[in-house]
Amino acid sequence: MATIQPTAPEKLWTPANIVTLIRICLVPVFVLAIVSPWPIWMGLPDITMEAKRLIAAGIFILISCTDWIDGYLARSRGEVTDFGKFMDPLADKILVAAALIALVELAVLPGWPVLIILAREFIVSGIRMVAASKGEVIAASWYGKAKTVFQMIAIVLFLAKDALVFPTAVAAFTNPLFVLSWAVMGIALVLTIMSMLDYLVKARHLLKGGSSTASREAPPAATEVVALQKAIDERARSIVEKARARGLSVATAESLTGGLIAATLTSVPGSSEVVRGGIVSYVNDVKQELLGVSGDVLTSQGAVDELVALQMARGALRKLSSDVAVSVTGIAGPGGAEPGKPVGTVWVGCATVKGGHATCHHFEGGREVVRLQTVLAALQAIEAAC
Numbered sequence: 001m002a003t004i005q006p007t008a009p010e011k012l013w014t015p016a017n018i019v020t021l022i023r024i025c026l027v028p029v030f031v032l033a034i035v036s037p038w039p040i041w042m043g044l045p046d047i048t049m050e051a052k053r054l055i056a057a058g059i060f061i062l063i064s065c066t067d068w069i070d071g072y073l074a075r076s077r078g079e080v081t082d083f084g085k086f087m088d089p090l091a092d093k094i095l096v097a098a099a100l101i102a103l104v105e106l107a108v109l110p111g112w113p114v115l116i117i118l119a120r121e122f123i124v125s126g127i128r129m130v131a132a133s134k135g136e137v138i139a140a141s142w143y144g145k146a147k148t149v150f151q152m153i154a155i156v157l158f159l160a161k162d163a164l165v166f167p168t169a170v171a172a173f174t175n176p177l178f179v180l181s182w183a184v185m186g187i188a189l190v191l192t193i194m195s196m197l198d199y200l201v202k203a204r205h206l207l208k209g210g211s212s213t214a215s216r217e218a219p220p221a222a223t224e225v226v227a228l229q230k231a232i233d234e235r236a237r238s239i240v241e242k243a244r245a246r247g248l249s250v251a252t253a254e255s256l257t258g259g260l261i262a263a264t265l266t267s268v269p270g271s272s273e274v275v276r277g278g279i280v281s282y283v284n285d286v287k288q289e290l291l292g293v294s295g296d297v298l299t300s301q302g303a304v305d306e307l308v309a310l311q312m313a314r315g316a317l318r319k320l321s322s323d324v325a326v327s328v329t330g331i332a333g334p335g336g337a338e339p340g341k342p343v344g345t346v347w348v349g350c351a352t353v354k355g356g357h358a359t360c361h362h363f364e365g366g367r368e369v370v371r372l373q374t375v376l377a378a379l380q381a382i383e384a385a386c
Contacts, residue, residue, distance in 0.1 A: 016074035056158035147191035251322035252278035291315030309349030
């Protein structure tokens, strides 16, 4: 299992976290700007209802931009905290929910899109609570971030749309802003449903009942292990034959597999003509000192990361003077899960003189099965590169 070097205690009041809290505190300002008769309170009768909603849209855009700011500050300063990981998505949800409810209150938006969006949030929050109670973290997909972006764009468009007056229904449906508003809202709703289904699929083993931790620690079914081992042996023989025929050499850089990939390859007769060697970089110090993995990346992103896998593969290619190098870094379990990186998360990197790439896998099963699946994925990457 890939390990993470001990770090200093997290600072709570980082600039990024302060910006996130400011975003939450500004939500009531936006709500007052859109629903209250503040022009009358302030003695500004020249500000029309349409102008007031455009001003509210501007405030909403300003608040939304702080989401990018706090993310940039956290990453650039290396201050990604657990508090920030919890509060940042919560701030987005509070802002979006407040805006949608306000639009319904003003009769700008019907209630059914809001019901779909809020129902998704309740369902996903429930799934996360179940996962957390069983010691798991379900990784979010790009659907979640995309749906938030489209929801925010749709809200701005609906605010701007309602600042226009359409004398007839035909005039409304032929107006580009009206059509665009509903088109973006439609995309947002599709992404909302897709992201919810993605969580349900990832949590299907939890929703079936029983202890997830126990199931991961239970001995794997013999038939599953035998089938994996057979596929691994066949792939290893194919690689050796293919590499020998093409005069290519192979090297490995392994973390969670602890040398299993190299051992599998060298068990094949004739592998001495192909396998240059392997580096078992189980801890971060070895990754950094022998393979040249960036210490900054290890500190900010952790060992289970795309760039780490790429740098491991390139380091093995360089150190062992091979034509093809493969690397693996991940979490075999039963413990070690991190936010966004559940047990079974594995990055497989592959490098040649022409370049490199890394692929993320989410394997299921106990520790032994995850390691065997990792070996098979690494062999498949080698064979594709030969």
